[in-house]
Amino acid sequence: MTVPTYPVETTAPPTAPAPAPAAARAQLLNQGSVEQYRQAIAAGVDRVARRVADVDRPGTGVTPAELAPLVDRVDLDRPLGDAGAALDELEDVYLRDAVWFHHPRYLAHLNCPVVIPALLGEAVLTAVNSSLDTWDQSAGATLIERRLIDWTAQRIGLGPDADGVFTSGGSQSNLQALLLAREEASADALAPAARAELLPRLRVLTSAAGHFSVQKSAKLLGLSPDAVIAVPTDAGRRIRPCAVREEIARCRQAGLVVMAVVGTAGTTDFGSIDPLAELADICAAAGVWLHVDAAYGCGLLVSPTRRHLLDGIERADSVTVDYHKSFFQPVSSSALLVRDRRVLRHATYHADYLNPARMVEQRIPNQVDKSLQTTRRFDALKLWLTLRVMGPDALGALFDEVVDRAADAWRLVSEDPRFEVVTRSQLSTVVFRYLPTGPGRELADAANLHAREALAASGLAVVAGTRVDGRHFLKFTLLNPATTVDDVGHVLDLIATHAGRYVHDHATAALTCSVG
Numbered sequence: 001m002t003v004p005t006y007p008v009e010t011t012a013p014p015t016a017p018a019p020a021p022a023a024a025r026a027q028l029l030n031q032g033s034v035e036q037y038r039q040a041i042a043a044g045v046d047r048v049a050r051r052v053a054d055v056d057r058p059g060t061g062v063t064p065a066e067l068a069p070l071v072d073r074v075d076l077d078r079p080l081g082d083a084g085a086a087l088d089e090l091e092d093v094y095l096r097d098a099v100w101f102h103h104p105r106y107l108a109h110l111n112c113p114v115v116i117p118a119l120l121g122e123a124v125l126t127a128v129n130s131s132l133d134t135w136d137q138s139a140g141a142t143l144i145e146r147r148l149i150d151w152t153a154q155r156i157g158l159g160p161d162a163d164g165v166f167t168s169g170g171s172q173s174n175l176q177a178l179l180l181a182r183e184e185a186s187a188d189a190l191a192p193a194a195r196a197e198l199l200p201r202l203r204v205l206t207s208a209a210g211h212f213s214v215q216k217s218a219k220l221l222g223l224s225p226d227a228v229i230a231v232p233t234d235a236g237r238r239i240r241p242c243a244v245r246e247e248i249a250r251c252r253q254a255g256l257v258v259m260a261v262v263g264t265a266g267t268t269d270f271g272s273i274d275p276l277a278e279l280a281d282i283c284a285a286a287g288v289w290l291h292v293d294a295a296y297g298c299g300l301l302v303s304p305t306r307r308h309l310l311d312g313i314e315r316a317d318s319v320t321v322d323y324h325k326s327f328f329q330p331v332s333s334s335a336l337l338v339r340d341r342r343v344l345r346h347a348t349y350h351a352d353y354l355n356p357a358r359m360v361e362q363r364i365p366n367q368v369d370k371s372l373q374t375t376r377r378f379d380a381l382k383l384w385l386t387l388r389v390m391g392p393d394a395l396g397a398l399f400d401e402v403v404d405r406a407a408d409a410w411r412l413v414s415e416d417p418r419f420e421v422v423t424r425s426q427l428s429t430v431v432f433r434y435l436p437t438g439p440g441r442e443l444a445d446a447a448n449l450h451a452r453e454a455l456a457a458s459g460l461a462v463v464a465g466t467r468v469d470g471r472h473f474l475k476f477t478l479l480n481p482a483t484t485v486d487d488v489g490h491v492l493d494l495i496a497t498h499a500g501r502y503v504h505d506h507a508t509a510a511l512t513c514s515v516g
């Protein structure tokens with residue numbers, strides 16, 4: 001065989017290229033810089049540790065208008081040259097006003113305080129910088145991720161053919177699940193014309209309390225704008241199985257194809273868990289893919305007392321879990337699990353330079369064959385070290401504790417005449433609102449909005465807001481075992497004070513207005 005030759009550029013550069021300055025080379029982690037690496041990381045850890053030790057509130061209430069000039073003022077083309085100086089600057093543009101999820105009065109979103117073994121994992125994985133796309137960029141990291149996928153699938157009960165992959169978060173996990181469901185639903189429509197005809201007829205059923213990533217996924221997957229059908233929920237904000245059954249029948253009558261039912265195991269707002277076993281029955285009878293979005297509720301997989309709340313999840317075709325929500329892991333750490341490993345082929349493409357098809361026969365484990373991502377973090381290491389240091393029962397006990405605390409908080413709010421509370425969560429949220437008595441009732445929406453903003457501006461506590469039946473409500477999401485019932489009571493008092501003052505000021509103004 002003759003190797004083709006190509007013309008080679010013969011004009012040499014006028015001068016030999018200068019080597020990078022020694023100072024630049026010294027910033028690369030290698031044998032010569034390990035001492036500097038130790039010092040820089042220790043200095044960073046020390047800054048964070050000092051902040052964590054000192055912060056007396058979850059935020060400072062800084063506004064974008066206050067902070068943006070500080071960030072804008074930084075001249076990115078004029079380096080400070082040293083990690084200490086950069087950390088000093090970072091205090092001003094980030095650390096001083098950061099939102100601290102470890103603080104017991106951070107009660108807003110699904111952000112958890114993080115466990116130290118996972119932080120250790122993070123420090124190791126970023127320095128080694130394995131990439132989980134191929135074996136030749138990861139070695140043991142791939143095996144560790146695979147063990148954790150198997151472990152999670154076993155906890156779910158997905159059976160011997162299960163598989164999955166770590167993802168960047170629940171949104172990506174849901175997207176991939178729906179991609180697989182779409183491909184399975186169009187298995188008989190491979191010709192372009194048949195696919196084009198089918199695509200606009202595909203439908204996804206999920207509850208009205210389901211996650212918006214289902215809608216985004218439908219858009220990304222080229223489905224019709226009305227592809228996601230919001231199925232009504234019961235008083236506990238769980239999907240109504242009979243409504244799912246009816247909707248499937250209605251779709252079929254209308255010539256539509258239900259490609260997936262998405263059950264939610266822990267809705268973001270209400271912590272409600274759809275009746276998974278009933279959904280599994282319906283999906284099995286109708287031959288429809290069942291995806292369970294357990295981004296929030298996955299912590300129950302390790303709960304010593306509440307695992308039964310997920311009964312039926314083992315019959316799903318695919319499951320989303322967010323370890324970065326209820327497993328106390330740092331962002332990002334999530335996975336998609338599937339019952340039948342073969343469906344992951346829908347995400348498989350081969351590149352000659354990366355994962356040529358022959359590697360499959362050679363049984364070289366390339367996780368990129370299962371993933372939407374190519375270069376991918378070794379997030380699994382955080383969960384690995386967490387399990388190796390603490391074990392699953394300890395993690396589950398932490399999640400159990402916040403679920404118990406949320407039940408206490410629900411009781412506290414529901415017994416307080418100043419507030420109205422929605423449904424009792426099966427997990428760890430409380431959705432409620434301040435309800436003015438007497439004159440000013442019509443100000444309830446504005447008063448709750450105001451209370452949330454005023455609270456955030458004070459930095460003393462952070463709570464979330466949402467809408468229920470068109471009304472503004474407030475939401476506690478408890479994910480911190482350090483939050484006490486006293487903390488919750490204290491935050492309720494702050495909310496009542498802000499909202500009460502608002503109602504007082506505005507009801508009086510309205511009165512003055514109508515009289516004048």
Ligand SMILES: *Cc1c(COP(=O)(O)O)cnc(C)c1O
Binds near residue numbers: 170211293334
């Ligand atoms: C948070 C959440 C998601 C999205 O997960 P990310 O990790 O934020 O992408 C999906 N579904 C539910 C029910 C969630 O609570």
